Amino acid sequence: MLKVKTFLAESPFVDPRINLAIEEHLLSHLSSHSVILYLWQNEHTVVIGRNQNAWKECRTSLLSEEKGTLVRRLSGGGAVYHDLGNLNFTFLASHLSYDFIRHIKVLVAAFRSIGIPASFSGRNDIFVENRKVSGNAFYQGKAGRYHHGTILIDVDIDRMVRYLQPPAAKLKAKGIDSVKSRVANLKEFNTSLSIDVVKKAIKASFLEEYGGEGENISLSDIMKKEEVKTLYKKYSNPSWIYGLSPDFDVEIENRFDWGHVALGFHVREGSVSQCHIYSDAMDGDLIASLAPFLKGVPLQGDVLAKALRRNFPESMPQEVQEMACWLEKDWAHMF
Template identity: 30%
Template sequence: MSALSQAICRPCSSRFAASFLHQSQPLTRSFSTSLSRKEQKAAQPQTPATDSIELGAPVTYISESHDPWFNLSYEDWLMRNTPHNQPVLFLYRNFPCVVIGRNQNPWKESTPHKLREAGIPLVRRRSGGGTVFHDMGNTNFSIILPRLLFTRSHGAELVSRAIREQLAIKECTVNERNDVIIRDGQKEYKMISGSAYKIIQHRAYHHGTMLISSSLTELGKSLKSNSPNMQTKSILSHRSPVTTLNHYNPSSTPIHHDDFVHAVTSEFSKVYSDPTHSKKMETNEVNSDWIKEPKVWKGVEELKSWEWQYGQTPEFSNELEGKLSFGDLSTSLTARHALITSITFHLTPSLHESTEETSQKQAFLDSLALSLVGHRYESLDGAEGALGHEWEDEKWREMGNEVIGWLRRVM
């Protein structure tokens, strides 16, 4: 094992690794384990640098952690710290969570306060792409390669080939967006894996989800936004019908996480291992309890911060309407980095209210709007505060709290 591997993980000791590395346990599915040198080269990314880069021995890392912040931080650490010429495969599962792309708007892609009520974390990853739902029926994969070998299609093709050839789901293929899909009929398809990418100086990765037995009901509920009028400069998700591997599984035995891991790892080894030149694939188990690397844990802290989770959001505007005890209220606002930059209220008063009363309430709302500028969108942290001596009466304080409570519910 390399010094790098010794520093960050241990040889795989899981049930999967034992069967893969030593073939000591019978497998429920048989896998092809070799390619000719010509076939292997053809299965690797085809770029102008393909023939000039000498690849090192491939390494697979299998995480035993289900913490999305740890797994995403560790993935980023692997990309930045493994040798530039080394093919790396990283596989992991997360407990239920919603993961948005680097340049997305959490309120346009989901309803964050409802996620919090359901105990489902919202996580912003470092790569682009759209929003996905993770649970324990979903396995995540990441293929890390030299930047000069990077193509957007390679990872998806490798994974779809593993599913077709090693899990016997012949309908599995790749669409023009490089999503892994199930072709259902002549024209219709359902996505089982979306794609996202990240490129740095010497390295690049393609990572994606694989819906094996995920709850599609929970997926649909979690990816529903209550802000249809929001206008945003963020990247919007491409909404597609989805399905699971097990829905198209021809075997009477359900596909599980270990089956998918075994299939993809076997395919990765076929493409990048070369036993004749001492380039056998190394497989390592990753446990968060073993990881002492400070950069990994600093990354976890950054991913959990409000500044990254919400403050990364591109500029947006929203229109809100509601019926409050004192009349109908409409609101227009803009926000940048999830901080309110402008907000206005327009009051449609209750019937039989005098013009003077309406004017006074509107004046209060104008004052309240000014006080909300600079506050965090939705949470409005610290918004309950003094609006000046003019509005210290309990009547205005109750009206202000009603407006702020309403905003928190509808934002």
């Protein structure tokens, strides 16, 4: 097994814009054969995935009225609610050192060490007694990749339900009728738990799995860097958070096994003048790359499908193939 150098970073900040800026900075400056465990918390925050429509995934007005913060992250996946009863983790690793299975092993072993019978299931979640306690998302940069996620320890589930509004098709696909019915706090299974107890268990499990001393990274020093200040401005910028106005001429959506997709089109003289694709699919980079392929294409499902396919002549991802089939089948003559 590849020997790596281990690092630990724990944020003293609860502002999501600061924590996301630090996370991106750590990713950009990874050394080879290194793995960082970064633990962080956000106060009263909704975090949406890279390709999601803020207005459709979150009750944005209500969140604002109740002094909450909305941010958009780099990774794909769905919207999540953070408060100080939630603990976020990020495993950042160089390309050679990245190993998702080892990350999950660290988390599951940590939970079990504090009396939580956790198991990994589904496409990206950790469950206890068939209820989700942790979700994961992913991003790949030039220097390496990260895998990050939430751990529900003592989250205000009622607030979570108030702010998040996942599409009905997503809930139906999972065989449930509410957000509340499928998630659980770790404290339901061990009432003596605290954030600090979970942090200590994860750090111990991380060092047990990877070895090394776990050199500490000073995030207070990192916050002084101009690059991090610039990243903070990016994550605070409304154009990054909200993206393109949702006032489209045509909108269509569908639910696939790998996620929900909504396409919004601005149309001029029968062709696509601008397109935006919203999705909670885990491959955020792939989804983000697709919209330009449809610009200038006649607004016909079969023609749009061909435009997608011709950009993947050698190996076509499952998501692209299934989107193309859906456009051909359901929208060939309906625009």
